[in-house]
Amino acid sequence: MATSTYHLSxxxxxxxxxxxxxxxxxxxxxxxxxxxxxxTVMLAATVWSDDKVELPGSDRVIDYKMSDRDMRRFVCKNCGVTVYGRHSPGMPVIPHSMFRKANGGELPAELAPTMHLFYRDRVLDVADDLPRSEGGELIGM
Ligand SMILES: [Zn+2]
Ligand SMILES: [Zn+2]
Structure with missing residues (x-):
């Protein structure tokens, strides 16, 4: 199986x-x-294990932590783009937008989302056929 390497910025x-x-x-x-x-109205993102990603040093990013829970996102100090987050279950969370930017605006096909998480908490209905997890249960993992 081919192994993809994504260079994000x-x-x-x-x-x-x-x-x-x-x-x-x-x-x-x-x-x-x-x-x-x-x-945003929903997060579109990929979740990675730490051993598969090389993340920026703390000198490059602002580490924003929510005041009332241990959820953080990391923002470029210079241009302000959110490059990744870290929250439950603790793994790096990289928004789809980062992959789109690196791929001419398109999400690489192999990274297409496979489910909706916490669908009961939505503020926007989505018309697609993906499985919905009403709570935080991951489907197909
Ligand atoms: Zn969430
Ligand atoms: Zn930047």
């Missing part, structure tokens, strides 16, 4: 991330925490 190029192989899961998360942390 913020807009200004100061922050680089390398991801190798396959993520643990690619999904949409509708939970209130992700919506608050990322400032």
């Amino acid at each position: 913020c807009d200004c190029g100061d922050v680089k991330i390398i991801a190798r192989g396959e993520p643990e899961v690619s999904l949409y998360c509708h939970c209130g925490s992700c919506r608050a942390l990322y400032g």
